[in-house]
Each structure stands twice: as C-alpha cells, then as structure tokens.
Amino acid sequence: MRFKYVCSDCGHEFTSPDIVYQCPVCAGTNPPGTFARGNLSVIYDPDDLKSAAQREVVDFRDFFPYPVVQAEAYPVGNTPLVRPAALSRKYGARNLWLKLDSALPSGSFKDRASQLVAAQAVFFGEKRIALASTGNAGAAMSCAGAAYGLDIILFVPQSAPVNKLMQSVLYGATVVPVKGTYDDAFALSIEYTRRFGGINRNTAYNPMTIEGKKSVSIELFAQMGRKVPDIVYVPVGDGCIIAGVYKGFYDLYSAGVIDRIPALVCCQSSGSDAISRAFESGSFDDIPAATTRADSISVESPANGRMAVRCIRESGGHTCVVTDEEIFAAQLELASEAGVFVEPAAACAWAGFVKDRTCTSVTPPGPEPSACVLLTGTGFKDMKAFDGRISIPPAIDNSVQAMIRRFS
Numbered sequence: 018m019r020f021k022y023v024c025s026d027c028g029h030e031f032t033s034p035d036i037v038y039q040c041p042v043c044a045g046t047n048p049p050g051t052f053a054r055g056n057l058s059v060i061y062d063p064d065d066l067k068s069a070a071q072r073e074v075v076d077f078r079d080f081f082p083y084p085v086v087q088a089e090a091y092p093v094g095n096t097p098l099v100r101p102a103a104l105s106r107k108y109g110a111r112n113l114w115l116k117l118d119s120a121l122p123s124g125s126f127k128d129r130a131s132q133l134v135a136a137q138a139v140f141f142g143e144k145r146i147a148l149a150s151t152g153n154a155g156a157a158m159s160c161a162g163a164a165y166g167l168d169i170i171l172f173v174p175q176s177a178p179v180n181k182l183m184q185s186v187l188y189g190a191t192v193v194p195v196k197g198t199y200d201d202a203f204a205l206s207i208e209y210t211r212r213f214g215g216i217n218r219n220t221a222y223n224p225m226t227i228e229g230k231k232s233v234s235i236e237l238f239a240q241m242g243r244k245v246p247d248i249v250y251v252p253v254g255d256g257c258i259i260a261g262v263y264k265g266f267y268d269l270y271s272a273g274v275i276d277r278i279p280a281l282v283c284c285q286s287s288g289s290d291a292i293s294r295a296f297e298s299g300s301f302d303d304i305p306a307a308t309t310r311a312d313s314i315s316v317e318s319p320a321n322g323r324m325a326v327r328c329i330r331e332s333g334g335h336t337c338v339v340t341d342e343e344i345f346a347a348q349l350e351l352a353s354e355a356g357v358f359v360e361p362a363a364a365c366a367w368a369g370f371v372k373d374r375t376c377t378s379v380t381p382p383g384p385e386p387s388a389c390v391l392l393t394g395t396g397f398k399d400m401k402a403f404d405g406r407i408s409i410p411p412a413i414d415n416s417v418q419a420m421i422r423r424f425s
C-alpha cells in the first residue's frame with residue numbers, strides 16, 4: 018500500500034522510507050501539562066484502499082503498510098462477536114453486539130497494535146522493540162516478541178497489576194519496573210531507543226499502533242456482512258484505541274464501501290476522564306490526576322488526546338463518563354448475565370452502554386440502531402479487582418449431612 022504521513026495537529030504531510038514517529042514540525046512544541054501534539058496518521062492512496070476493500074474476502078492485513086509474515090505464528094484477529102440474548106432483552110436492545118477482543122492471544126486488544134509493530138520490525142530487519150505500558154500493551158508486545166523471536170524491553174510503573182507483569186516476564190521480555198508513573202516509564206523508553214536503538218512501540222508515539230488497532234473496524238465490516246454498526250462503545254484512556262477504531266472506518270469510507278462512519282462513544286471513568294473533559298470544554302490544559310481503579314484506562318496525560326477528541330467529534334459520537342462503582346457493576350453483569358469475563362477497563366465500555374441506555378429517554382425514529390461494545394481485555398488480567406467484592410464460599414465437610422445442611 019502506498020502511504021504518506023499526515024500530522025493530526027498541524028496538517029504537515031510527508032513521505033519517508035524510514036521508521037517515523039512524530040511530526041517533525043509540531044511534536045514537542047506544547048508545554049507540559051497539556052495534551053501532546055504531533056501524532057501522525059497514515060494516509061493511503063485511495064486506489065490501493067479500494068482494491069483492498071473490494072477483495073472477495075476482506076482481510077484487515079491488506080490495509081496495512083507492512084506485510085504481516087507468518088500471521089499464524091501470532092494469530093491476531095477474528096475475535097468472537099457475541100449476541101448477548103439476556104442483556105439484549107434486559108435493555109431492550111435488539112441490535113446489540115459484544116466484540117470479544119479479550120480472546121486475542123495475550124488477552125487484550127493491544128495484540129492488534131503489537132502485530133503491526135512486529136511486522137514493522139520484521140520489515141526493517143530490527144530485532145529489538147522498546148515500550149512503556151501500564152500492562153496490556155507490554156504483555157501483547159512480549160507475546161508477539163516470543164512468537165517472532167524479537168527482544169522486547171518493557172518499562173512499566175512498578176504499580177502495574179502483577180498478572181500483566183507476570184505475563185510479560187513469562188513471555189521472555191526484559192521487564193524494567195520504574196519507581197514512577199506511566200508517563201515516567203514512557204519518557205524512559207523513548208530515551209532508551211534514542212540511546213540504544215531498536216523500534217519504539219509507545220502508544221500513539223509510533224503511528225503503527227493506531228494503524229494496527231484499526232483492524233477491529235475492518236474485521237467488524239467483514240464479520241457483519243460488509244456492514245458496520247451504527248454506534249460503537251469504546252473504553253478510553255490514552256485515546257489510541259478509539260483513534261484506531263475511527264481510522265479503520267475512515268479507511269473503509271475512503272475506499273467507498275461504507276457511506277458513513279459509526280458514531281463512537283468515548284467511555285471513561287470519572288476517575289480518569291481527561292479526553293471527555295476536553296471534548297466538552299475544548300481545553301486541553303489542566304489535566305486532573307487519575308484515580309480510577311480500572312488501571313488500563315488510568316491516564317494522567319492522554320498520549321493521543323487531541324486526535325481522540327477529533328475522532329469522537331467527526332464520527333458524530335459523544336462521551337459517557339461512569340463511576341468506578343458502575344464499572345464494577347458492569348463487570349459483574351457481563352459475567353453473570355452474558356458469560357463474558359472482562360477486566361474493569363473493558364467493562365467501562367459496557368457501563369457506558371448501560372448509562373446511555375438507561376439515561377436516554379428519547380428513542381430515535383426509524384429502525385433501532387445497531388450497537389457494538391468493544392470488550393478489550395480479559396478478566397483474568399486483574400483478579401485482585403475482586404478483593405473485598407467477591408469471595409469463594411467456605412468449604413463444607415465431606416459428608417452427606419454437611420451437604421444437606423448447606424442446602425436446607
């Protein structure tokens with residue numbers, strides 16, 4: 018695919034045969050404490066997009082700038098699309114779909130970005146990839162590294178959930194816990210690649226992360242019979258997933274195979290809602306400290322905030338801020354009423370759907386809109402989230418009398 022880079026902030030356009038991270042004109046020009054500038058979009062030749070979209074079998078990899086070699090070594094994509102019968106009835110939503118990206122190889126949506134960054138490394142003959150992560154991106158990149166024989170250097174805040182860190186250690190990554198925040202780990206990982214080389218996979222900093230994440234929208238188009246949902250609910254922290262979701266629909270729109278981009282709903286916790294605030298106020302300054310327990314969407318200064326705000330607006334979408342209590346209730350509801358077990362960050366998207374559904378009294382005229390809720394990470398990632406909320410019942414004696422007592 019022929020492509021160019023376009024800065025999502027200043028509009029600067031250029032092509033490059035090399036690995037490119039940020040806009041050479043405006044990145045780094047904004048003061049600290051505001052949303053970063055200079056993230057790049059990858060824009061394709063429309064004819065190349067058309068030919069990818071018109072193939073009989075639509076494969077998102079045909080929309081990538083680099084070939085994915087040995088896709089079956091790290092099988093990313095084709096995740097289940099669930100029709101949750103009981104929840105559809107409960108909320109009167111006949112056209113409801115849950116996209117289970119918790120079923121990806123490392124258990125989260127982040128495998129989508131890691132697949133393309135691994136392809137980028139193979140294309141450029143690079144063996145080493147460094148990144149910062151709150152957990153899931155690191156686990157995904159480490160998983161890809163194990164599958165493709167790449168060295169992964171992972172900087173994480175030392176507070177990241179132990180399950181996610183253990184995953185990365187098990188996959189064989191070099192894990193570097195940092196006594197600091199995710200932002201500190203982010204800065205250190207960039208300094209690492211400056212000094213020691215390799216590819217940097219930081220979310221949004223490397224434009225291929227957004228490109229990889231767009232695969233979910235193209236996959237939805239293929240799975241739904243060359244159609245897309247009317248509304249997509251996305252859990253948001255840094256704003257990279259939602260920009261990827263937008264980009265996939267944008268590419269399909271540019272290829273002429275869909276006539277509108279679905280409305281994107283940005284779902285955030287009230288304990289980390291910088292992008293929602295910026296969407297409402299138009300201001301990218303004065304970011305409040307993040308306090309949410311949903312660690313994957315706990316973000317102080319969103320790495321892709323500006324682009325995310327624009328994507329929500331251009332899609333005709335809106336924001337939906339929920340409390341951590343609503344997120345935990347949503348997590349339990351999905352598990353007990355749909356058999357879908359996700360981590361708190363993913364449950365935030367379901368909490369957003371529930372809030373929209375229960376707070377909106379006006380039903381739009383015409384056929385009921387179809388809604389897809391992106392469930393981005395498995396519940397096994399963070400079992401500590403249940404401490405004090407769910408407990409395993411005490412054991413009974415191994416006797417018939419004890420069993421009868423238990424049930425009478």
Ligand SMILES: Cc1ncc(COP(=O)(O)O)c(C=O)c1O
Pocket residue numbers: 125126127151153154220252253254255256257258259313314360362363393394
């Ligand atoms: C499971 C899960 N859901 C949602 C998100 C939010 O994605 P983003 O930070 O790109 O907005 C993340 C990010 O780490 C995640 O791991």
